[in-house]
Amino acid sequence: MSSHRSHRRPPRPGTGWPARVTVLTAAASAVAALTSSMAAAEPDEGKATSSGTAGARVDRLYEQAERATDKYNGAAERVTTLRKRVEQLQDEAARGQAKVNRLRNALGSLAGAQYRSGAVDPTVALILSSDPDGYLDRAATLDRVGDRQRGQLREFESARRALEQRRTEAAGTLERLGTQRAELLRHKKSVQAKLRSARRLLDRLTPDERAERDRASRGVPRDEAPGGAEASSGRASSALAAAQRAVGSPYGWGQAGPSSFDCSGLTQWAYGQAGTSIPRTSQAQRSAGRHVPLSQARPGDLVIYRADASHVAMYAGNGQVVHAPQPGAQVRYDPVGMMPVSAVVRP
Structure with a gap:
C-alpha cells in the first residue's frame, strides 16, 4: 500500500467526504457514551468479601479479565484489518480520481476541437472550401x-x-x-477494571497468604521442556522450542511477544516463530487444527481450557503445559489438568 501514498492529494479547505465526517462524529459520540457508562463497571470487591477467600476472589477476577482480554484481542485484530482496508481503499480512490481527472481533461480537449471544427454545417463548409478534397480528408478525420x-x-x-x-x-x-474501536475501548476498560480490583484484593492478603500465592505463581521451575512423546511435526517441535525460550517472560495482557505475552499471544508467537500462522485469540485457536483426545496429546499441541475457550496453553509432554498464566506471573510450566480442558488442537 505504501508505494501509492504519493497519489493522495491533501483535501481542500471545507471539502472531504461527508460520510467520513459523519462516521468520525458518531465514533466520538460512541466513545463518550462508553466512557461514561464504564465509570461504574469496576467490580465491587466489598460485596465479594461475603464469600470465599480473597485469593479465590482474585482468581475469579483474573479469569474474568482473561475472558475480556480475549475479546480485546479479537477486537484489536479486527481494527487492524479494517484500518489496512481503509488505507487500501483510500489509495485506490486517489488513483481512481487521478484517472477520472485525466480522462475528463482529454474529453474536454476533444470537445473543444470538435466545436471549433464542426460549428459550420458540413455542406456549407464544403461549398465554401477552397480545397474540397482537403475538407473531405478533414471530415473523415473528424469521424474517426x-x-x-x-x-x-x-x-x-x-x-x-x-x-x-x-x-x-x-x-x-x-x-x-x-x-470496532469503540468495542476495543469497552473491552480494554473491562480488563483494566478487573485487574485493578484484583490488585486491591491482593493488597489485602496477609503476609502468609501472599507468600502462598507467590509460591503457587512460580509454577514448575524448568529450563527445558518435560520429556515424553515426540512432537507431531517439525513445526510443532519448533513452536514448542520457541515457547520454551519464553519461559520466565512476564505476562502482559494484549501482548504477543517478543518480551511479554498473554496466553494466546504466547501460542501465536511460538507458532509464528515456526513459520506457521494461527489466529490471535484462544477462541479462534480452538478451530486452528485437528482435535485429538487429551490422552493422545503430543508436544506442540494447543490445550484449550474452559467451555468458553478463554485460556490456551501448549502441551510440553509428560503431563505438563507451558503457558502465560495471569498478570503478575511469568510464562511457566504447569500440569495439563490445572483447569478444565475443553479441547486439544493439533495445528
Missing part, C-alpha cells in the same frame, strides 16, 4: 475522432463508477472501524 471520443466516454464513465464504488466502500469501512 468521434469514434475515439465515444470510446473515451465509455472509459470515463467506467472510471467514474469505480471511483464512486471505492468511496462508498471506504465510507462503510470507516463506519465499521469506528464501531
Whole structure:
C-alpha cells in the first residue's frame, strides 16, 4: 500500500467526504457514551468479601479479565484489518480520481476541437472550401475522432463508477472501524477494571497468604521442556522450542511477544516463530487444527481450557503445559489438568 501514498492529494479547505465526517462524529459520540457508562463497571470487591477467600476472589477476577482480554484481542485484530482496508481503499480512490481527472481533461480537449471544427454545417463548409478534397480528408478525420471520443466516454464513465464504488466502500469501512474501536475501548476498560480490583484484593492478603500465592505463581521451575512423546511435526517441535525460550517472560495482557505475552499471544508467537500462522485469540485457536483426545496429546499441541475457550496453553509432554498464566506471573510450566480442558488442537 505504501508505494501509492504519493497519489493522495491533501483535501481542500471545507471539502472531504461527508460520510467520513459523519462516521468520525458518531465514533466520538460512541466513545463518550462508553466512557461514561464504564465509570461504574469496576467490580465491587466489598460485596465479594461475603464469600470465599480473597485469593479465590482474585482468581475469579483474573479469569474474568482473561475472558475480556480475549475479546480485546479479537477486537484489536479486527481494527487492524479494517484500518489496512481503509488505507487500501483510500489509495485506490486517489488513483481512481487521478484517472477520472485525466480522462475528463482529454474529453474536454476533444470537445473543444470538435466545436471549433464542426460549428459550420458540413455542406456549407464544403461549398465554401477552397480545397474540397482537403475538407473531405478533414471530415473523415473528424469521424474517426468521434469514434475515439465515444470510446473515451465509455472509459470515463467506467472510471467514474469505480471511483464512486471505492468511496462508498471506504465510507462503510470507516463506519465499521469506528464501531470496532469503540468495542476495543469497552473491552480494554473491562480488563483494566478487573485487574485493578484484583490488585486491591491482593493488597489485602496477609503476609502468609501472599507468600502462598507467590509460591503457587512460580509454577514448575524448568529450563527445558518435560520429556515424553515426540512432537507431531517439525513445526510443532519448533513452536514448542520457541515457547520454551519464553519461559520466565512476564505476562502482559494484549501482548504477543517478543518480551511479554498473554496466553494466546504466547501460542501465536511460538507458532509464528515456526513459520506457521494461527489466529490471535484462544477462541479462534480452538478451530486452528485437528482435535485429538487429551490422552493422545503430543508436544506442540494447543490445550484449550474452559467451555468458553478463554485460556490456551501448549502441551510440553509428560503431563505438563507451558503457558502465560495471569498478570503478575511469568510464562511457566504447569500440569495439563490445572483447569478444565475443553479441547486439544493439533495445528
